Amino acid sequence: MRLNEIPVEGIPYDQLKIEKIPCAPAYAERAPELVSAGSRTVVVNPNRTCMPLGAMWAVLGVHGAIPFVQGAQGCATYVRYTFCRVFKEPATIATASFHEDAAVFGGRRNLVEGLRNLVVRYHPEVIGVVTTCSSEIIGDDMVSFIKLARAQLRQEIGPEQADRIEIVLVNTPSFAGSHLEGYDRASRAFVENMATVRDKPNGKVNIIPGLLYPGDIREIKHLLRHMGVEGIVLFDISDPLDAPLRPPQKFPYEPPGGTPAEQIRDMANSLATFALLPHAGQAGARYLERKYGVRAVVGPPPVGVQGTDQFLRTLSAVTGQPVPESLLDERGRLIDSLADTFHHTMMKKVAVMGDPDVVLGVTRFALEMGLEPVALAGGTASKTFTRDMSVILKEAGFTGDPLLLNGGDLFEFEEYLKKLPRLDLIIGNSKAVDIAKELQVPLVRTGFPVYDRFGYQKRAVVGYRGGEILLTEIVNSILGYQYPDDRTHQL
Ligand code: SF4
Numbered sequence: 001m002r003l004n005e006i007p008v009e010g011i012p013y014d015q016l017k018i019e020k021i022p023c024a025p026a027y028a029e030r031a032p033e034l035v036s037a038g039s040r041t042v043v044v045n046p047n048r049t050c051m052p053l054g055a056m057w058a059v060l061g062v063h064g065a066i067p068f069v070q071g072a073q074g075c076a077t078y079v080r081y082t083f084c085r086v087f088k089e090p091a092t093i094a095t096a097s098f099h100e101d102a103a104v105f106g107g108r109r110n111l112v113e114g115l116r117n118l119v120v121r122y123h124p125e126v127i128g129v130v131t132t133c134s135s136e137i138i139g140d141d142m143v144s145f146i147k148l149a150r151a152q153l154r155q156e157i158g159p160e161q162a163d164r165i166e167i168v169l170v171n172t173p174s175f176a177g178s179h180l181e182g183y184d185r186a187s188r189a190f191v192e193n194m195a196t197v198r199d200k201p202n203g204k205v206n207i208i209p210g211l212l213y214p215g216d217i218r219e220i221k222h223l224l225r226h227m228g229v230e231g232i233v234l235f236d237i238s239d240p241l242d243a244p245l246r247p248p249q250k251f252p253y254e255p256p257g258g259t260p261a262e263q264i265r266d267m268a269n270s271l272a273t274f275a276l277l278p279h280a281g282q283a284g285a286r287y288l289e290r291k292y293g294v295r296a297v298v299g300p301p302p303v304g305v306q307g308t309d310q311f312l313r314t315l316s317a318v319t320g321q322p323v324p325e326s327l328l329d330e331r332g333r334l335i336d337s338l339a340d341t342f343h344h345t346m347m348k349k350v351a352v353m354g355d356p357d358v359v360l361g362v363t364r365f366a367l368e369m370g371l372e373p374v375a376l377a378g379g380t381a382s383k384t385f386t387r388d389m390s391v392i393l394k395e396a397g398f399t400g401d402p403l404l405l406n407g408g409d410l411f412e413f414e415e416y417l418k419k420l421p422r423l424d425l426i427i428g429n430s431k432a433v434d435i436a437k438e439l440q441v442p443l444v445r446t447g448f449p450v451y452d453r454f455g456y457q458k459r460a461v462v463g464y465r466g467g468e469i470l471l472t473e474i475v476n477s478i479l480g481y482q483y484p485d486d487r488t489h490q491l
Pocket of ligand 1: 074075133175
């Protein structure tokens with residue numbers, strides 16, 4: 001039955017559904033052995049991206065820092081293109097520009113000359129050297145190459161100036177992990193290289209946000225401000241990747257903001273490190289705990305009521321600061337929105353895809369709304385995803401049996417969704433656009449990457465206020481899709 005043929009009167013809300021599993025007329029059910037990613041030798045529509053991307057994201061969040069990609073131009077260009085699409089900002093990323101000779105003889109000359117050119121032309125305070133598949137496969141001895149490059153820089157620009165430049169190596173063989181691991185490795189590399197002294201407690205907390213957008217980081221800072229807590233946000237991309245356009249611009253372009261190097265050096269003196277998205281940032285937090293006894297608080301993502309409650313409760317316990325009335329009001333507003341919209345969201349079938357932490361955080365919030373998860377796809381395989389998701393489903397008293405994909409691809413996700421008797425909504429990133437179109441269900445965009453819409457990088461989904469934004473979009477997507485227009489006048 002088509003939407004405009006549904007008689008309006010006498011239909012209960014849960015029957016107000018349009019016929020929506022048409023697929024393409026040519027669709028034929030696939031052989032089961034082709035559907036599971038585990039039984040195929042090819043990946044179709046990966047739900048993840050390349051490891052160096054995560055490391056470059058991290059480096060761009062440090063003040064005055066430039067990533068230097070030890071690999072071919074494509075490994076840098078692809079990431080710059082992705083950042084431009086998602087953030088609508090330029091991203092300065094240097095590359096060693098590997099060609100055939102580097103693949104045969106190694107990338108030493110490329111690194112030494114490349115770092116020299118980068119320093120002379122762009123004057124970075126920090127350089128994050130990010131390796132790639134090719135440099136890892138040919139076995140570049142990066143530590144000795146960087147020593148050689150520094151020795152040559154000392155000769156050319158003088159030891160004082162050369163030694164002021166921090167050069168941090170992040171090994172990111174992309175065949176061994178995804179963008180999340182790239183960010184995770186960067187978190188460890190930066191604190192290991194720069195936070196080397198614990199001498200004077202600073203009373204602050206470290207925040208490693210993971211691959212959260214500028215709007216999310218601003219929301220975390222808002223929570224800290226209201227708690228009266230000083231924080232060091234490692235890899236603070238909120239300004240570099242959402243910079244105000246304020247002429248005159250200087251050349252070379254240096255984006256504002258980013259975590260200052262001296263703050264990273266001070267991280268060993270903090271009370272605790274919060275890794276908000278465990279798969280991207282816990283390596284740095286755990287390193288500081290092991291080496292300097294700085295408590296590591298790993299997850300859960302501060303999404304929705306319980307996720308944000310848990311973040312603030314732990315922040316309060318660590319710092320001794322009570323949660324203020326202003327934040328309790330924000331919490332109350334989110335609860336009020338949940339209560340106001342429960343009848344629209346209750347029992348709606350939802351599929352969630354994206355990075356595992358995003359899927360975990362969003363699913364927990366979806367359950368708070370009364371949505372019923374039918375398929376949950378974390379794009380990067382994780383040791384903890386299935387266990388953590390089972391705990392979330394159990395704690396919510398959810399008795400359904402959703403498909404859990406731990407690192408599978410989107411082909412598998414799509415094939416499963418096509419066979420479901422009912423699906424109301426997909427929550428995920430832009431890679432799910434074609435699936436949502438094929439199934440004729442709305443897609444609520446969240447997570448990385450969102451490149452087919454504007455402004456998603458500027459808004460928050462974390463915290464109570466971010467929860468209201470996400471809830472609003474979910475509810476409006478359901479209303480726009482499930483209700484005939486004349487019916488929405490009476491809502
Ligand atoms: S997957 Fe490897 S070769 Fe491809 S862009 Fe990433 S680092 Fe470069």
